[in-house]
Amino acid sequence: xxxxxxxxxESMGDKTLRYVTLLMAIxxxxxxxxxxxxxxxSSQESIQHFGWAFITSRVWDPVHHxxxxxxxxxxxxxxxxxxxxIAAPIGISVAxxxxxxxxxxxxxxxxxxxxxxxxxxxxxxxxxxIFVLAPVLRQSVEPWLTKWFGFIPWFKxxxxxxxxxxxxxxxxxxxxxxxxxxxREVMAAVPIAHREAALALGATKWEMIRISVLSYSKSGILGxxxxxxxxxxxxxxxxxxxxxxxxxxxSSLFSSAYSMAAVIANEFTEATYSxxxxxxxxxxxxxxxxxxxxxxxxxxxxxxxxxxxxxxHLV
Amino acid sequence: xxxxxxxRQLEAWYGTNQTLKGINxxxxxxxxxxxxxxxxxxxxTFVRCINRMHETLxxxxxxGEIILxxxxxxxxxxxxxxxxxxxxxxxxxxxxxxTIFENVVAGVKLNGMRNKQNLQAIAEKSLRMAALWDEVKDxxxxxxxxxxxxxxxxxxxxxxxxxxxxxxxxxEPASALDPIATMRIEELVGQLKSEYTIVxxxxxxxxxxxxxxxxxxxxxxxxxxxxxxxxxxxxxxxKRTEDYITGRFG
Numbered sequence: 001x002x003x004x005x006x007x008x009x010e011s012m013g014d015k016t017l018r019y020v021t022l023l024m025a026i027x028x029x030x031x032x033x034x035x036x037x038x039x040x041x042s043s044q045e046s047i048q049h050f051g052w053a054f055i056t057s058r059v060w061d062p063v064h065h066x067x068x069x070x071x072x073x074x075x076x077x078x079x080x081x082x083x084x085x086i087a088a089p090i091g092i093s094v095a096x097x098x099x100x101x102x103x104x105x106x107x108x109x110x111x112x113x114x115x116x117x118x119x120x121x122x123x124x125x126x127x128x129x130i131f132v133l134a135p136v137l138r139q140s141v142e143p144w145l146t147k148w149f150g151f152i153p154w155f156k157x158x159x160x161x162x163x164x165x166x167x168x169x170x171x172x173x174x175x176x177x178x179x180x181x182x183x184r185e186v187m188a189a190v191p192i193a194h195r196e197a198a199l200a201l202g203a204t205k206w207e208m209i210r211i212s213v214l215s216y217s218k219s220g221i222l223g224x225x226x227x228x229x230x231x232x233x234x235x236x237x238x239x240x241x242x243x244x245x246x247x248x249x250x251s252s253l254f255s256s257a258y259s260m261a262a263v264i265a266n267e268f269t270e271a272t273y274s275x276x277x278x279x280x281x282x283x284x285x286x287x288x289x290x291x292x293x294x295x296x297x298x299x300x301x302x303x304x305x306x307x308x309x310x311x312x313h314l315v
Numbered sequence: 316x317x318x319x320x321x322x323r324q325l326e327a328w329y330g331t332n333q334t335l336k337g338i339n340x341x342x343x344x345x346x347x348x349x350x351x352x353x354x355x356x357x358x359x360t361f362v363r364c365i366n367r368m369h370e371t372l373x374x375x376x377x378x379g380e381i382i383l384x385x386x387x388x389x390x391x392x393x394x395x396x397x398x399x400x401x402x403x404x405x406x407x408x409x410x411x412x413x414t415i416f417e418n419v420v421a422g423v424k425l426n427g428m429r430n431k432q433n434l435q436a437i438a439e440k441s442l443r444m445a446a447l448w449d450e451v452k453d454x455x456x457x458x459x460x461x462x463x464x465x466x467x468x469x470x471x472x473x474x475x476x477x478x479x480x481x482x483x484x485x486x487e488p489a490s491a492l493d494p495i496a497t498m499r500i501e502e503l504v505g506q507l508k509s510e511y512t513i514v515x516x517x518x519x520x521x522x523x524x525x526x527x528x529x530x531x532x533x534x535x536x537x538x539x540x541x542x543x544x545x546x547x548x549x550x551x552x553x554k555r556t557e558d559y560i561t562g563r564f565g
Contacts, residue, residue: 104373191408193404193406193408194408194410194411196368196371196404196408197404197408197409197410197471197474198410198421199368199371199397200366200368200397200401200402200404200475201397201398201401201421201422201425201474201475201478202394202395202396202397202398202422202425202426202478203394203422203425204394207425211410211413211421211425212410215410215412215413216411216412218412309412309413309414309417309456309457309458
């Protein structure tokens, strides 16, 4: 009987573990659905009042009770894309350098510093943006770009410093640690057999990195970029401090703009009537939806890249 | 055509651990030379010195001289040396993101060959030499990982042959394979020696006896004895060789 008791006791333990962990997992799902539902129901007033025009309208005028989210959607997407264009090549290069080139002491120090970037509070980034980045952009970087690349619409216009370009740069710095550290981890996971296969064929270091390391880890690198993009879309404080907070849509990156997260943070305290508040919440709902779509898209992308050629299985 | 190698006073370290202690050895062209010895005797390090792969490991060091076809390999660029001295590893390592075809021509492409027809001709020739063509000719655009272990290893041999090396190093190429796949690799080695100088590390003494013209016995980083295979196995000069091949240790 003692073995039976023993088994009973063990299975009780396992059962408890199973139910406790199941409960936690269900809690997460409930929380997610609940937040989505709350946002959906609280934004009903604005959804019914404006319909789809809420997404396509560029007017945001609380005085006349007219709300349109397009400038915020535009500002969020443009700053995030600028951030990716800057951060992805830098982050991947840093990861390659740290993993493949750097001596181990430098690797440890630099990797630690890059990860430390993630520990800086976003309000500190914002302050740095206001007092260091914006003046530099206004006085040197943006005039220079306008002078030489002004024929491209992105770089036209009078530099103000507090604009989508600045927002994108701040975001790029903030997502750099995400891209670097995850890319570095997936590159470090490439088996030495694949590196030696390339070297033994007479590959140079760069050729080895290209055909062994990058092709093996590309789905992970893509994943790191998508995580970075997710962070950039939702980032609030630093962006609102440098983007200029004006609901405009301009083709120039040197124009002030506004982001979805920033407008929610700035205006929900001033939302004095219910349609105003409901519009703010609908912007939150749209941000939620965009992030969700992006994550689904990222999954599909990573999955299709990881599949490789017929009959294969990467990672 | 194969080329001969002469190794002079070769010493190698891995960290503070000396894995080769002054090896002197002549390797004849167009012959199969087997390297045998117990684990940790330095046989893998030895072949990895011949294509300068040993140096790619952090903390490694090499001293001495290896002469390939009258020229010191240490005076050459390791990248171009590895195009003359090909290598097949213990575990089959096709590039997982590439198709069978892309795997075979990977090295040729690194050399700048882009012409599609030439690449196809090279792929077919190399796969035929590696005795794999008939099995894969209808699915060249499948992943290299879709093949069985033995086929993957022959794919790796084809990949090494495609760059037309004159020396082929094989580091226990059959130790991860089943007996039938092993037999195919052994047959292949016998066919390839007319074109290449082959140095094969093996854990399996019967394998050395079956395929090698000469056999070298390594122990604790030293070359104990090197001679015609039949002599090593029937009439070794050194007591340690005899102890090893009769199974007294190792």
